Amino acid sequence: MTDASARWKQWHEDRTEAVSAPYGPLALTGTHWLHDRPDGRLADLPGTWRADGDAVVLEAGEADGLTVDGRPVTGRVRLGADSGPVADARVALGERRLVVLVREGEWAVRVYDPSSPARRAFRGISATPYDARWSVPARFTPYPDSRTVRVPNADGRTRGLALAGELAFPLEGREHTLRVAEQPDGRLWAVFADATGGKSSFRFRFLYADAPDEEGRTTADFNRAVLPPCAFAEHFLCPFPPPGNTLDLAIPAGERTLR
Known part of the structure; x- marks a missing residue:
């Protein structure tokens, strides 16, 4: 095994551990999405949740079992968007974490449950060796200036993708x-499809x-192409590939499908 293949193997193991x-x-x-729930009631969640300008207002009683920053909610709480790890989300309901997010001015609440059926059923990620x-x-x-294109997302809506x-x-x-x-750390991110998409690989990756570097040099390593979040759960908003990012060749490398 070469050093590169050994590093890939460790990367694949780390990746599997992270997604599970x-x-x-x-x-x-x-x-x-809160604008879809004008009454403030979210399926399977207690309390009322309403967008209010630059925040979400949560109203609940102690009997609802919701906590914010580890303390029971007994009234109204104003919440901004969560920016850290899911495990550190401010709002919890038992083991579940309720993540407040905003996309293009629209507010939503995501529910993460360690006991989810998908997590229990997970058997690994099929990936091609290095x-x-x-x-x-x-x-x-x-580009001379950042460009934004409108692309469909996995939830059926169209949103801007900054390029x-x-x-x-x-x-x-x-x-x-x-x-x-x-990305903020300078790394580059592409949403792409290839001729294996929807066949031997997920439809896009x-x-x-x-x-x-200063001359624009980097490496495109398709051995580390990854499945998008929506391959693991249908409730993610993954953008589809923008125009020009569907390659006319097969790339049988990297993560391919769930097992």
Whole structure:
């Protein structure tokens, strides 16, 4: 086993552990959009939840069993969006964590349950062992200005996807490009599909690349292509690939499907 394949094996093991963690993506059991619930009542959740400008107002009594920051809710509490790990979400209902989020000005509450059926049924991720030919040098070319495209999301709605530039790389004797977003730490993120999508792989996947150097150089390693969160739970909002990010070749590398 080469050093690269050994590192990939450890990465795959770490990834499997992360997605199957008590509050990993398999634990998500619901995403409730507040504008769809004008009465403030969310399915299977006590209390009332209403959007109020830049926050969500939760109203509940002690008998409802909700806690905020570990203390029972006995009245009205104003909540901003959670930004840390799910396990640290401010609102809890027993073992469940209720994550407050906002997307394009719309507020929602996500429910994570360590006892979810998906987590109990999980048997692992099917992934192709490391193959050096799917790890290639790449070059990032930023756009002069950030661009936002509207793309369908896994929940059936269309939302904006901010794109920072294009990542060019050679595969199978040809040059290809993906339109990519830039994360706060400088890493690049692409939502892409290929000819294996919907056949031997999930219909689309995510690719992450390290922050490029001053000349835009980085690596496109498809051995570490990952399943999007919506492959683990249907309640995620995963964006579909933007125009130009459906590659006309098969990439039988990285994470492929759930077992």
